[in-house]
Amino acid sequence: SFGNTVGYGADFHISTSAGRLVTAGLYMLCLILVATFTANLTSDLTISKTKGIVSGIDDIKKGIIPLNRIGIRDGTTSEDYFLREISANSRSFYSVQTQNELYDRLLDGTIDAALVDMSTAEYSINNIYCNLTLIGDGFNKGVFGIVTPKEWLYGKDLDVNILLLRESGELEMLRKKWFQTNYCLHSYETSTSKTVDSMRGLFLVFTIITFLSLLLFIWSNLSIFKIYLSEWMETKRQTSATLQCIPV
Template identity: 50%
Template sequence: VVSGIDDIKNGKIPFSRIGILVGSAMEDYYLQEVSSGSRNFYSLTSITEAYDKLLSGVIDASIIDVGPVEYATTHIYCNLTLVGADFDASAFGIVYQKGWIYAKELDVNLLSLREQGVLDTLRTKWFEGGDCSQTDDSGTAMTVESMAGLFLTFGVISILSLLLFVWLKRSVIKDYFKSRKRRRTLVITQNTMKEEHPQETVGEQFVHL
C-alpha cells in the first residue's frame, strides 16, 4: 500500500504497475522526478482507462491531476481513493478570445467570488462531500444521479457560450435572415410570372384553331 509520491519514488510498488497518462504533465513529472527519463510505467490513453485499470487490478496506482480524480473518487468510483499530499501544484485557467470585451468583468467577478469564499464553498460541495461518503464501497458505476451536478454545470456553460456567440455574431445572423427574405420574395415573384405565361400561350393556340 502506498501513502504518497515518496513511496512511488522509492519503488514500493513495481514501476510497470504505475499508470501514467501519455502526453500529459504527469508524464513529464514522472520522467523528471521519478524514473530519471525511463519510460518504465504502464501507458494510459485516458483518465477513464486509468480508473478501469485500477478497478480491474492491472495497475496498482496512477498519478493523475487532482481536479478530475478528486471528483471521480468522491462521486463515482467509490472503490478508489486519493492518498498523500498534493505535489507539483499548478493552477487552472479560463481561456477566452484575445481582446474579449468582457475579460475585465470576468476577472473582477472571479476575484469577488474568491474573496467571498464562494469558490471554496463550491469546491467543498462538488469535490469533498460526495455520494461515496454516504455509501459503501460497492458503488463504482457511473449513475445519472451522481453526474447530475456535472451535467447541470456543462449545461449552464453551453447556454452561456451559445448566447455569447449569438451576441457577437448578431450582425451576421441579421444579414443572413435578411438575405433569405429577399430570396424568398424573388422566388415567389418568378413562380407567379411562370404560372401566368402558359395561360397566354394556350389562348393564342385556341385563336389559331
C-alpha cells in the same frame, strides 16, 4: 468472585436462587464483552492490513511500487512530473489513453497506483469509483488560465469577478460542492469500535438482573427478616419497660 464468574478456580458454591441469578447475569455480561472485544480487534486488524501500500508520492519515489505498475494518462502533467522527478525520462510506467481506462486498470489489478489530477480524481472516487481511494497530499501544483479573444470587451469584468469569488470564498465552496461531495461510503472511514453508549443496553439489562436478584433474595428470606424484626421490637419494648420501672 472472578473465578466464579468465569467458571475457574471458584472457592465457594452458590446456594441461593438470587446468587444463581446474579451469576447468570455476570456470565452473559462477560461473554458478550469478550465477544465484542474480540470482534472489534479482528475487524481493526483486518482494516489495517487492507490499507494502501503507499502513503504518498515519497513512497513512489522510493520504489515501493515497481514503475511498470504505476498508471499514467498520456499527455498529462502527471506524465511530465513522472518523467522529470521519478523515472529520469524513462517511460517505464503503464500508459493509458483515457481517465476511465486508468480507473479500470486499478480495479482489475493491472496496476497498483496511478498519478492523476486531484480535482477530477476527487469527484470520480467520491461519486463513481467507490472502491478506489486517494492516498497522500497533492503535489506538483500547477496554474490554469482562461483563454479569451484579444481585447475582449468583458475581460476586465471577468478578472474582477473571479477575484471577488476567490476573496469571498465562493470558489472554495463551489470546489467542495462539485468535487468533494461524497456519495460513496468508504469502508476505511467507518469506525468499528463500540463505545460505552452503544452498549448501555447491555449494562441496563445487567442492572435489572441485579435488582431482580436483590428482590428475590429479600422475598426468599422474608421469614428471617420478620423474626429479626420481631426480636428487635421485643428487645426495644423490654428496654422501654425497664426504664419505666426505675424509681425516681
